[in-house]
Amino acid sequence: MKYIIIILGIGWLLGQLIRYFLRSKLARFAQQVNEAAREQQRAQQRPSNGDINVDHIPRQHQQRRQKDIKGGEYVDYEEVKD
Template structure:
């Protein structure tokens, strides 16, 4: 009788320990999987935004310094245009 009780207690202890270990490993694997899925979704969203941005707008990565200076010179002065106000 004493041997059977000891066997049942050991069996319950081993079962509890295995349950805890399985729960720990499943939790870590599921967290890793969720992180990977989240990163993939963010990457896809970023790619879609980049594609929509390139369709709707013009991106200028580099403007030569001479061009900037030329534009400044063109804008600084200007022609005076005389106009007349017309009343109806």
């Protein structure tokens, strides 16, 4: 009988400890998720006047963009109705 009470006591104590650690881990995880969501929301906010500010354009993209805009030729087409 004594062993059964000791085993039940240890089981109850382990259950309480596991519950405590799981709650703290879940609370920390929820806090990290909320912080990440706040950061993402801040990053997505645009200026209120409708202007978009570009802080940085990579050099490769700038060079490629300048090469692409050289003009072009006009292609005349006709609409074909079925």
